[in-house]
Amino acid sequence: MASPSLYWLRNDLRLTDNAALTAAAAQGPVIFLYVLDDETPGDRRLGGASRWWLHKSLEALSAKVPLVLRRGAADKVIAAMLKESGATSVHFTRDYAPWSGDLERRVKVVAETAGASCHRYGGFLLHEPEAIRNGSGEPYKVYTPFSKACFAAGEPKPLKPVPKFRAYDGQLKSDTLADWTLLPTKPDWAKGMAAHWTPGEAGAAQRLRDFIADGLEFYADERDRPDRDVTSRLSPYLRFGEISPAQCWHAVRAAQVAAGGKLDRAAEKFLKEVLWREFSYHLLHHWPTLPEKPFRPEFAAFPWSENAKALSAWQKGRTGYPIVDAGMRELWVTGIMHNRVRMIAASFLIKDLLIPWQEGERWFWDTLVDADIGNNAASWQWVAGCGADAAPYFRIFNPVLQGEKFDPAGAYVKKWLPELAHLPDEFVHRPWEAPALVLKAAGVELGKNYPHPVVDHGKARDRALEAFKVIKGSA
Ligand SMILES: Cc1cc2nc3c(=O)[nH]c(=O)nc-3n(C[C@H](O)[C@H](O)[C@H](O)COP(=O)(O)OP(=O)(O)OC[C@H]3O[C@@H](n4cnc5c(N)ncnc54)[C@H](O)[C@@H]3O)c2cc1C
Incomplete structure (x- = not known):
């Protein structure tokens, strides 16, 4: 009988168009190994929303194939698995996170030490x-x-069709998904995500x-x-x-x-x-430092400000700028935010509040279901003006005009900020300009059920441009 082949599942949780699985299946009975590796990425372990998604995704996959779930540094787990199973080949899809190249090299070494061949495929x-x-x-x-x-x-x-495969039927110990406690419990903040996604x-x-x-x-x-x-x-x-x-x-x-x-x-x-x-x-x-350091090094000297209160208002969707707040609340409930609103919310954090883009990147890392080490880092740097081919720093989004242009009737804002649902359209992106009687009729009490703006955008814009002068000579 052919010896088993070890298919190491990573960011390729599918059976269709999967070169690594196709090759593993051609070699012998397949061991479907997923490793929850919180060690190798260091402080870049998966964020909360991603952990929720991973649980659900593995649950769906386990209905189709028998998964072996293990926890630990992936190279060590693979070394142990090769020993336990006698697998003679390892197959996996290439990953591009900054820590992945070294990890893949270590996996190759452990495979070859165990006398197994090691194969890496594209596809991501x-x-x-x-x-x-x-x-x-x-x-x-x-x-x-x-x-x-x-x-x-x-x-x-x-595309590659789902390959014909035989799953390895030898006894291998596996964790249960529940062991990994990937789902939130108290409080269960993922209810909105469950309603939104499959x-x-x-x-x-x-x-x-x-x-x-x-x-x-x-x-x-x-x-x-x-x-x-x-x-x-x-x-x-x-x-x-x-x-x-x-x-x-x-x-x-x-x-x-x-x-x-x-x-x-x-x-x-x-x-x-x-x-x-x-x-x-x-x-x-x-440029593997992209998630942490500005692509354009002159931005390392940018005079950011520390403002824990403003950061918290931004995270909670309580800045007083409706389009920003609607985006941050959509994010909290569903784990996603529309791209245009991501740009507006990110610009607001970086330029109106002068908070370092890395703070926003980290918040998105924890709360987005699509939190992605490449897209998130590159996009935050793009908005901050310090990335490759980025929007120039001095192009500062006006959250009111952006809201009025891209959400003209305020439907998006009203969906995510029900406290503003009865405001007339003309004030929905600028509630502080509404006459007292209009606010009253709409049930809006600024400072009570919806905040006053945390900053005046005009002044914040001037402050941001002033701050930019510090590095402008070199930028
Ligand atoms: C501050 C900020 C942070 C972001 N963080 C992430 C992130 O963590 N993960 C992520 O996948 N995207 C991120 N994006 C990019 C973009 O917002 C999302 O990819 C997009 O909103 C996903 O929605 P969609 O699938 O409906 O996109 P669609 O418009 O349907 O696009 C199709 C696919 O193309 C890719 N894509 C679309 N727009 C972009 C873009 N601007 N940059 C890179 N890829 C893009 C995505 O994979 C997307 O699924 C970020 C953007 C900003 C401004």
């Missing part, structure tokens, strides 16, 4: 970071030429179908509108690999072809967003 990205380089052979630092190079590299490979491969496939049926045609024109539900909401599924970017790409291309030209603009726009994810990961691979 469309293109490996080594494959997309500029004319001088350097990594791209600017998105547009990067995306052109990706398009020029051609369409992703055809983690797992089937949920991902359904989400993609729904997006193509209902969202794609509006995507190019309305993707910036938080009051319209037209974006794909695929980010957490991509984050955990419950769907591959190639699956998204091919499905959208197929819809584009079927529509005979009507979806060309929408499809291009969507694929370009998928390439922003790609860009973030390529940056992260080449």
Whole structure:
């Protein structure tokens, strides 16, 4: 009988289009190993919302394949597993987090020490970071030429079907999911997430179908509108690999072809967003300090301010700026926030409150279900003006005008801030300007059931530009 092959599941929690699983299945009976490794990433262990998602995703996967769950440093767990099972090969999907390269090298060593072969596959990205380089052979630092190079590299490979596999049926000890206490209990802050999401491969496939049926045609024109539900909401599924970017790409291309030209603009726009994810990961691979340090080093001298009270108001969605607060409350309830609102809320933290972007990045890391070491870091740096190809620092979002432009009737704000639901549309993004009688009729008591603005945006903007002067000479 063929000896077992060890398939180490990581951010690839799916059976379809999975090169590592396909290869493991061809080799022998498959051991499906997932390791909860809180040691290797150091203080970058999974945040709370991600832990909730992981539990649900593994639960869904365990209905399809017998998972062996172990906890500890992945290389040590794999060494032990090889010894216990006699597996003669290890297969896994490549990961790009700053600690992953070393970990993968250690796994190779333990596999070879045990006399097993070790195989790494792509799939989390469309293109490996080594494959997309500029004319001088350097990594791209600017998105547009990067995306052109990706398009020029051609369409992703055809998808791999779910392979025929035989699961290893020998006795191997496994933790239970409950042992890992990934779900919150007291308080159970994840109720809103449970109502909102179906983690797992089937949920991902359904989400993609729904997006193509209902969202794609509006995507190019309305993707910036938080009051319209037209974006794909695929980010957490991509984050955990419950769907591959190639699956998204091919499905959208197929819809584009079927529509005979009507979806060309929408499809291009969507694929370009998928390439922003790609860009973030390529940056992260080449500049692994991206989650902690500014890409543009001159920003290390930026005169940030410490303001625990303002940070807490921002986290709780109590800044007094409705579009910011609605976003932060959406995040808390559902684990997600619309991209446009992420930009506004991040800009507010960094520029209106002068709080370091790293504080916001950490909060998102803990609370987003799509918290993603590449996208989160690159996006925060983009807003802060210190990233590669970032928005210039001096372009400061006005939260009132942004709200009025992208949520014109205030529907998004009213959904997440029910205390403002009865305000007339003209005041919903600037309640402090509403006459006392209007506030009273709407049941709004500023300073009581909704806060006064924590800062005056005009003054905060001047202060931010003043602070920027400290590094401007070098920026
Ligand atoms: C401050 C800030 C923090 C962010 N943190 C994260 C994060 O932790 N994880 C994360 O996946 N995205 C992050 N983003 C990017 C973006 O907001 C989300 O990817 C997007 O909102 C997900 O919604 P969607 O799946 O409906 O996107 P769609 O518009 O449907 O896009 C499809 C896919 O493309 C990718 N994508 C879209 N926009 C971006 C973008 N601007 N940058 C990189 N990839 C993108 C995502 O994988 C997304 O699922 C952040 C953006 C900002 C401004």
